Amino acid sequence: MALIPINIKDGSFKQEDVIVGIDLGTTNSLIAIIDSNTKKPKILKANFDDILVPSIIYLGKNKQTIVGNKAKKHLIEEPQNTIFSVKRLMGKSYKDVVENITTKSYKIIDDNNDSLVKIEVEGRYYTPVELSSYILKELKNIAETELNNKISKAVITVPAYFNDAQRQATRDAGKLAGLDVLRIINEPTAASLAYGIGIEQNQNQTVAVYDLGGGTFDISILKINEGIFEVLSTNGDTNLGGDDFDHEIVKYWIENFFDNQNLKINNFDMQKLRIEAENAKKYLSEHENFSIDISINSRITKLELSLIKLEELIKPIVDKTIKSCFNAMNDAGLKNSDIDEVIMVGGSTRVKLVKNEIKKFFEKKELHDKLNPDETVALGAAIEADILAGNRKDILLLDVTPLSLGIETMGGLMDVIIPRNAKIPQSIAKQYTTSKDGQSNLRISIFQGERDNVSFNRKLGEFNLTGIPAMPAGLPKIEISFMLDADGILKVKAKELRSSVEQKIEVKPQYGLTDEELEKMLLDSLLHAGEDVKYRSLTEAQTEAEQLIYTTLRFIEKNKNELSNDEIEQTNNFVEQLKNSIKSESKDEILKAHDILNDFTKPFAERLMDKAIAFAIKGKKID
Numbered sequence: 069m070a071l072i073p074i075n076i077k078d079g080s081f082k083q084e085d086v087i088v089g090i091d092l093g094t095t096n097s098l099i100a101i102i103d104s105n106t107k108k109p110k111i112l113k114a115n116f117d118d119i120l121v122p123s124i125i126y127l128g129k130n131k132q133t134i135v136g137n138k139a140k141k142h143l144i145e146e147p148q149n150t151i152f153s154v155k156r157l158m159g160k161s162y163k164d165v166v167e168n169i170t171t172k173s174y175k176i177i178d179d180n181n182d183s184l185v186k187i188e189v190e191g192r193y194y195t196p197v198e199l200s201s202y203i204l205k206e207l208k209n210i211a212e213t214e215l216n217n218k219i220s221k222a223v224i225t226v227p228a229y230f231n232d233a234q235r236q237a238t239r240d241a242g243k244l245a246g247l248d249v250l251r252i253i254n255e256p257t258a259a260s261l262a263y264g265i266g267i268e269q270n271q272n273q274t275v276a277v278y279d280l281g282g283g284t285f286d287i288s289i290l291k292i293n294e295g296i297f298e299v300l301s302t303n304g305d306t307n308l309g310g311d312d313f314d315h316e317i318v319k320y321w322i323e324n325f326f327d328n329q330n331l332k333i334n335n336f337d338m339q340k341l342r343i344e345a346e347n348a349k350k351y352l353s354e355h356e357n358f359s360i361d362i363s364i365n366s367r368i369t370k371l372e373l374s375l376i377k378l379e380e381l382i383k384p385i386v387d388k389t390i391k392s393c394f395n396a397m398n399d400a401g402l403k404n405s406d407i408d409e410v411i412m413v414g415g416s417t418r419v420k421l422v423k424n425e426i427k428k429f430f431e432k433k434e435l436h437d438k439l440n441p442d443e444t445v446a447l448g449a450a451i452e453a454d455i456l457a458g459n460r461k462d463i464l465l466l467d468v469t470p471l472s473l474g475i476e477t478m479g480g481l482m483d484v485i486i487p488r489n490a491k492i493p494q495s496i497a498k499q500y501t502t503s504k505d506g507q508s509n510l511r512i513s514i515f516q517g518e519r520d521n522v523s524f525n526r527k528l529g530e531f532n533l534t535g536i537p538a539m540p541a542g543l544p545k546i547e548i549s550f551m552l553d554a555d556g557i558l559k560v561k562a563k564e565l566r567s568s569v570e571q572k573i574e575v576k577p578q579y580g581l582t583d584e585e586l587e588k589m590l591l592d593s594l595l596h597a598g599e600d601v602k603y604r605s606l607t608e609a610q611t612e613a614e615q616l617i618y619t620t621l622r623f624i625e626k627n628k629n630e631l632s633n634d635e636i637e638q639t640n641n642f643v644e645q646l647k648n649s650i651k652s653e654s655k656d657e658i659l660k661a662h663d664i665l666n667d668f669t670k671p672f673a674e675r676l677m678d679k680a681i682a683f684a685i686k687g688k689k690i691d
């Protein structure tokens with residue numbers, strides 16, 4: 069018999085607040101909870117339906133929206149009204165996605181600017197956030213029907229590479245679907261939780277989570293130690309997955325099975341080929357050869373694909389994922405043989421070539437693939453939801469940020485505040501000061517990236533700290549705090565400590581990084597490491613020289629009556645020399661000229677200082 073608690077104030081029945089775990093995937097989405105009887109995570113499904121809800125939305129006339137399997141049927145008949153892979157558009161502008169647009173059969177608005185993308189269907193405009201919210205609503209309905217209970221709280225997973233804008237867009241989609249999103253977590257972290265639950269408390273393990281889905285790829289290196297999960301490094305590609313395998317197959321079929329040079333394949337037939345390509349790929353996960361008769365341009369054509377050919381077609385894509393694994397291992401500072409377990413997640417890890425290449429790379433005989441790779445992430449999200457509900461105090465979750473975060477300092481140098489791979493949530497504060505007397509404003513520009521020269525990094529935002537009371541240069545104490553929350557969203561605060569003037573912003577970049585940009589940023593930092601060191605030391609020397617010129621000229625101006633003409637003239641000469649050396653771009657020249665000026669002015673600066681001190685203590689009584 070079940071006990072139902074009653075609220076004695078208003079007489080209502082109080083149901084347990086269930087927090088659901090949601091895997092909002094590019095291809096398929098799932099919703100899971102912890103079963104109240106078994107205490108194990110389980111996937112919820114609509115009656116008689118498949119557990120996977122295809123992340124497909126059909127937008128019919130009269131504002132009719134259909135999500136999932138029923139929407140999938142419209143992919144062929146009405147491709148322009150049927151939206152798939154919307155996750156790839158989350159938090160992105162038209163410019164970000166323009167190169168991939170040929171693969172989409174629906175209309176993405178070309179407004180040729182930096183604002184977020186919109187999709188046009190039947191004269192109405194939809195944002196990716198709105199479209200994702202339809203998928204989330206569908207999942208919410210499934211859970212509410214199955215549990216006979218209202219659902220209002222959720223944990224949603226995102227790829228590890230999602231930036232602030234993409235995470236925020238996911239959170240907004242949840243809100244629009246009527247869900248309070250308690251936590252956004254990385255998919256590989258959720259997957260590791262799904263496996264971690266079986267790990268005995270006293271076991272220490274280093275785990276690689278390889279997650280290859282329909283449209284995204286992530287690799288994470290995790291340390292699991294006495295119930296604590298720590299992400300050592302992450303890497304991946306937000307635009308790589310099983311869809312790309314399908315694309316290669318379609319290309320191969322078009323090039324080799326249709327002889328008409330001017331062959332024009334309409335949208336309708338293209339979708340047919342895409343669906344058959346996916347079927348062929350799945351079939352070849354179990355068999356050696358695939359063939360099918362298909363009607364294209366009203367002619368029947370026999371399409372074939374062997375396992376050997378498939379592997380040849382997709383090898384370059386699989387190799388890209390191996391390169392990411394290599395980078396993740398480098399970042400974690402581990403050898404391949406240090407990995408105890410390799411966890412396979414995502415539908416595309418069923419592909420034989422993928423399994424074989426990963427086994428080879430991690431030098432493992434067996435891969436960890438006991439759980440259904442489609443379900444693992446959602447099951448982990450349900451476990452995280454259980455942790456947030458306070459039911460599992462034994463597990464702690466640590467995550468890392470994939471790129472360094474910092475501010476621009478003098479000379480355009482990047483000053484890192486939260487380093488790459490730092491654990492999140494994370495809060496770090498650093499102190500800075502002004503460079504000019506009486507400076508009342510300070511512009512704070514926030515950057516993300518690994519290069520010393522900020523112009524090579526990515527600007528996240530900027531703001532002005534205004535109203536700093538007039539003080540000599542170097543006197544204000546400006547504390548800049550970076551607070552990166554568990555969802556990877558950054559809040560920046562600047563405070564002048566003497567006057568308590570403060571300003572803050574939340575950084576929500578308007579659009580995201582493409583995978584190529586991210587990979588390039590990391591690669592560039594390695595390629596240009598030597599150059600960057602040179603750039604930093606030259607810029608620092610130039611900045612110091614400029615500061616010395618500024619303070620020297622100010623000193624001369626203030627004390628001209630105390631100095632001889634010779635001293636003033638010679639100082640001005642050395643200032644000119646230093647100015648010229650700055651233009652030379654030679655660090656050694658600058659340092660030499662800097663020292664000459666400094667050595668020359670030091671004695672009379674000290675002389676004046678002694679005089680001032682003597683004056684200050686004159687007349688004072690010393691007991």
Ligand code: AMP
Nearest residue numbers: 096281282310311350353414415416418
């Ligand atoms: P996910 O995003 O994790 O749902 O993965 C979806 C991807 O897995 C799609 O590209 C599917 O075509 C692919 N997939 C699903 N089942 C198989 C299979 N048996 N063999 C190969 N790929 C599969």
